[in-house]
Every structure is written in C-alpha cells, then in structure tokens.
Amino acid sequence: MRSVVALFTGICMMVGGSTVRAQTNPVSDNDICKTETIFAFFNGVKTSIRQAEYALDNFKKIHGAKLADNQIIRYELMYNSSNDFEDFVETFEQRMLEQNGLLANRFELFFEAMQGGGDWWTTIVNSVAAAGQTLSALVDSVNAITTRNLTTLLANPPTEITYQEHRTRIDNFALEGKKMLFVAHSQGNLFVNPAYRYAVSRSPSSAVGVVHIAPASPVVIGPHVLANLDLVINALRIVGSVVNITDNIPDYAARPAGIQGLRDRLGHGLLEIYLNPYLAISAKVKSLINNGLASLVQPPSRAATGFFSTTLTWDGIGDVDTHIDEPGGTHVWYRSKQGRAGFLDVDNVVANGPEHYYASCSAQKLQTGTYKIAIANYARATGRTATMQVASYGSGVLGTKSVTLGGETGDTPMATLFTVNVTKDAAGVFRAALGN
Template sequence: MSKPTRTFLSFAISLFIITSTSLNAFAQPYEARNFCRDSGIIFAFFNGVQTTIGEANRALNEFRRIHGNERADGENIRYEVMYNYTDGLDDFVETFEQRVLEQEQILAGRYELALEIINGGGKWWQRLAELATTLPETRDDFINWYQAKIVQSLTSLAGNPPTITNYSEHQSRVDTWIVEGKQILMVAHSQGNLFANSAYGYASDKIDNEALNLVHIAPASPTTNGPHRLADKDLVINALRASGSVVGITDIIPGYLNRPGGLNGQTDILGHGLLEIYLNPALGLGAAVVQNIETELANLQPPETEFEAETGFFTATLTWNGAGDVDLHVYEPSGSHVFYQAMTGTSGYLDVDNTVANGPEHYFAACEAEKLQAGTYQVGIANYDRADGRTASLQIASFRDGVLGTRSVTLGPPTGDNPSHIMFDVEVVEDSETGEFEVIVQ
C-alpha cells in the first residue's frame, strides 16, 4: 500500500499559506495579535532530588532572571522545566509529619517549615527553639534521615539510569525542539543530571553537536557531557562518593555557620541546594555556574535540519519506534480534518509528515488571535501501513506551559486514513474579558 505523492501537496500548501498571508496583510483592519514569541534557543532545566513542581518553576524563573530572554546576539531564549519526580517524595512528607510535627505541637500543621528547617531557619528557628526544648534534637534527627533518604534515592537511580523507554516524555519534547530547528541548552541539578544525560544522548544522535550543550550542577553521576560544578561541602554528593564514583570537586564553599544566604535567603545545611548554594551570588561558586551557562549559551549554533516545523500556540508531535508509516490526525473545532491529504486546517497545519520510520509528524495550531479557534481539537493516530506492533507516542505541548501530556499506545493492523486511537481532546479556551487563550488537555 502506498500513499499519493506529497511533494506537490506540500508545495501547493506552502504557496497557499504564503499567498493567503500576503493578502491578509492588506486586509487586516487592526494590528494582529500573536500569542507566541519566536525563540531559537531552548533553555531546558532538569530539576534535582526532592523538588516539587513549584520549586522547579521557582528555579526556572531564577534562571530566566539571571540570563534574560535574549542572548547577546538578540536570539530569543525560551525556558522550560523538564520535570522529574523523586521516588519517595511522599515518604518525605509523611516522615516530616511523624518526626517533627507530631513531636512538637508548636509546629502543628506547619509543613511549609520543612525545607526551612533543613536550611537553617534563621531568627524564627531560634525563637522556636526557646519555646520547644527538644526542637534542635528533633531537627538534627530529621536532617540525618533526610540526608540518608536523598542518598538512597540517588544511589538507586544511578544504578538504574534513565533510558529512552523509561523517559519518553523528555525525549518526545526533544523531538519537538529538533523538528522545530531549535538550539538546545540543558541545565541539570543533582538528580536531574541523570535524566539530562539520557536526554542528551538521545538528542545527540539527531542533532548537530554545535546546537546542543549541557551544563551539570552538583551532578549525581560520574558521567558528564559538558562543564560541571561541585562544591566541596556538598554532603549529598560526598555521601554518594562513599558508595561509588562521582565527578571531581571544583569549588570551595564556607562551612554552614559562615555561609551567606542564597537567592531564597537560606543556607542549606547539606550544601546541595540550587538556590541556596549553586546559584548563590555571594559565593564564587554561584558566579562560576552562571559563567558556565553563559559560555554554553554563547557557543550554541543553529542546527542543520531536514524539517522546517513551526512553533505553535500548541503542538502535537508523533513518534514511533521503528519502520512503518504512522499518521497524525487532528479534528479542529471548525470540523476541518488535518492529516497528510489535507495538511492545512482552519486553525493549524500538519507541517511535518514522515512516511518511512520513527517519525516525527508535527501539527501546530496558529499563534495569531484571528486564526486560532476556541473549542475542542481531537488528536488521533493511525497505522497507515507497516507499523503493526509499533509503540507510538504522542505529546501535546503549549507555547506557554510546555508539556501538557504524553501518551503511548501499541498499534494494531493498518487502518489507512481512519484513526485507530483518539489520544487527546485538546481544549482551547478564550477568556471573554481579556481575549487571552488557554490550552487544557483531557
């Protein structure tokens, strides 16, 4: 079974888009609103151990504040969290409640003080210690448990490092950036280095080395793919060294009692925190980390790519594991059915169509307010031919929020132009007061 030739289709569609855009430029009675900021560089942050999504986003905002939204040459930078969840994070919450909150009634219901206890506390801690005589011992007991728990988690993960199969969400995001021709800087802290190494290895097989760099911060791994920084008094990595090899120390920092507060005003008794230690502007280490990142940003070069995919208000990226022809289908709110035979819809476009192996296929919804439609976009996939038994992965991401969902499915027999699986309902909602749009995945 074979498909119609698509070269002429693609050319005709491109010509139609260019012509329509040119005509619309004269017809628009108002200044067009564009919801997307074109960015040639992706700053991808891989968070550390025992980090919540909120904390990871706080760190990302600090990187954005430090490095800005543009490189020195004017190239725009877009920041995203490549979040990884720590096994045992729920145990951490439960243990804090058992070891601290239940023992000290003065702290009842105050879980938000957990990380402050680890980070030293400041004046509020001194006052609480006066009111609760066992509090210092309780803190020390909890910190010892916390350190052991982190080391156990990192040791376990290092022994079973991330693989392409285990971490398909990160790799699907990398596929989208590559097909869109982005320059990629990965920055990883602690546990995030294990995930970043996997993503880097995956990306390096598909993209020019000049378009991909990685900076390691307190790496919980003996393997590096770029410059690294490690403090001598990082007790977490020092504990890992006792059970296996880690990278060498690069910087000397003061002892805990003489350590200045970091970006969040805290000090981290374990010497491992990103905001407290490694981005601390009062430490030479903080300046060195920033310089490493600036250097790697400056060294990035645009990749050579066979694709010319666009960044959309939201995107759908389809990949699969091997030979075969798997098709991406999008049903837009207007009723338009976007797929290889009709690559231009009312609101979006199928701008990459792969007929040989692995993918990707790529759909993007328009960033222009006058073109983007509110409503439900159904996104499905079909084994057009030769992909029986293949695992297909589909990822939805928005310009504003990054990855919204990733799902995989094992394909059955060919179904031609009829999708066998509807993977996502993507809801685009318009705020009637502000005119802003939001993407919600169902």
C-alpha cells in the same frame, strides 16, 4: 495504499535513522511566533513541579528573556519526579516522636528545620533541649535517604515514561530548528545525559549544550559546578566516583541565606547554594550558562514553529498517522496536509516517527475554537507504543500521552488523545489550553 516509494517523490531527510517526508509552509509576514533558543531545566531531588517551576523562573530572572542578538530564550521544564518525599516525612515523624510525642505530626516544621530553622524551630530548640540533637540527627538521616535514592537511581535507570516525554519534546525542538541548552541540577543530571545523546542524534552537536550543576552522575558531557561542602554529592563518593570539586563555599554557620532567604544544611540546594547571589559559586554557574547560550549554532529547521504543535512518535516499525480536526471543520491528515489553520509538515510512513503538525502563527490564519487530535494505526504498528505530545508557543508542553496501539485501522482514527482550545481575548492575545 500508501507506498514507501512515495518517500522519494518529495523532499526527503533522515532523522535519527527514520525517514520522514517534510514540507515547509510559507511563513506569514504577520508571524506571531519568533525564533527561539531553548533553555531546558532538569530538576534535582526532593523537587515538586511547583518548586521546579520556581527554580526555572529564577533562571529566567538571572539570564533574561533574550540573547545578545535579541533572539528569544524559551525556558522549559524537563521534569523528573522525586518519589522519596514520603521517606523524608517518615524520618521526620520518627525523630519528632523521640521527643515524647511533643512534635508528632508537625510536618510543616520539616522544611524549616532543613532550611536553617525559623521562628518555630528556634522556639522548639529553646523549649526542648534535645531538639537540637534531633535536628543534627535529622540532617544525617535526610542525607542518607538522598544518597540512597540517588545511588538506586544510578543503578536502576528511571522509568521509560519520563525518558519518552523528554525525547518527544527534543524531537519537536530538533524539527523546528531550535538551539538547545540543557541545564541540570543534582538528580537531573541522570536524565540530562541520555537527553543530550538523543538530541545530538536529531540535531547538529553545535546546536546542543549542557551545563551540569552539582551532578549526581559520575559522567558529565559539558562543564560542571560542584561545591566542596555539598554533603549529598560528597556522600556519593562512598559508593562510587563523582566529578571533581570546582568551588568552595563557607561553612553552614557562616553561609548567607540564598534566594528568598532559603538555607540548606546539606550544601546541595539550587536556590540556597548554586544560585545564591551572595556566594561566589553562583557567578560560576551564571558564566557557564551564558557562555553555553552564546556558543550554540542555529541549526536548520525541518518543520515550522506553531502557535501550538503536535509531535507523534512510536517505538518501532509501522505507519502511525496524525489526524487533526480544526475548529473550522477541516480534517488535516496525510491525504490533506494543508488545513485552514495549520499544516501537517512532517509525515512518517516507515518507523518511529516523528510526525509534526502546527497551528499557524499568523494571526489572520489561526482559528479560535477546539482542535481534536487523534491517531490511527495505518499499518504494521499493532502493539507499538505511540506517544503524542502537544506544546504551545507560549507555555511549552501542554500534555503528553502514550498509548498501546491496537489493530490496523487504515485511514480511520482509532482514538482522540487531546483537544486543544484556542482563545483570543479582547486585547487580541491568543492562548492555547488543553480541553477536558
């Protein structure tokens, strides 16, 4: 039987009120993973994953791959979904039907209309006189929908699933001793505030920073940037308080297009306004982010960075265990933490987690093949929700799964949640990807 008394026979630490036992595996001389600072982006409204990733790529182009001291910056997406796309499409369809059905079902025109027109829209306006009025009404409708949905989000916080995904990732950052800068745009600010509060419960506050861009939240934790003609945030003033304006931007007619020629009539877009290199406000955003990155202080690490890693948490008391079957046949768990390819360096036996396993960053130790990742309700965790997250050094989060735990299974794994395939190409480059 596992004994809580055993906690005091090794190295002990407190993480957010939960007692965890940690051991550090020696780092090899041929380490293929480097110390990193985390740039975590929390996206805004009406943003698909692809669009959010594109925005993240632009942040990387602006701020570079390394800090002044050559420490690597890892850019990660802390995605939150916008469930209002259907509302925008429906609004567009209604407006187009007002033109005697001439433009019905031409949804591809929606984005051209909102981003300043384009060849199609120009042709339509020239051919259908009322289309210009339709566009004006469309802008008003879209702004109303955006404001309504942000107001609803303020009153009714997002789903616990998104929060849990963010918290589990932050647990991993904190365990591995990462500096963290959170950058949020629009709706993302409603997620970044609880993320920051959670992060500073896991890591020193000097290691965590926030920059708010066009915040929909009335409360900001760090510096913020807000344009005077941001119609979305200005509309929120009607239903509550918002932060003060910091910068002026030109009227729409005089406003230069932003990244990839994108424009935004609402004055709220990240690429169109706040990262627009032709607007002075982008220099403010760049300066705040660079200052935020430079001001972070390296925290101590309590777990090693892996070529890929797993982080297990659960929502209450109990002892939930991580089980890893490595490609070479080694079974890694609390009774045998040292594998041939990796190490279970954080093991929690009391409550909440985290538990942490990493596959070695040594090119000589890392094994190619399939890793099976499972969990067991060792004791006292029946009915708890356990969350397992897998992340790789090169790609960030590969997957997150939450499951409700059944009865106690002791040392027997109850479910395999992930398989991870590690490959090595002809150039000697390792890659990790989730299996089917």
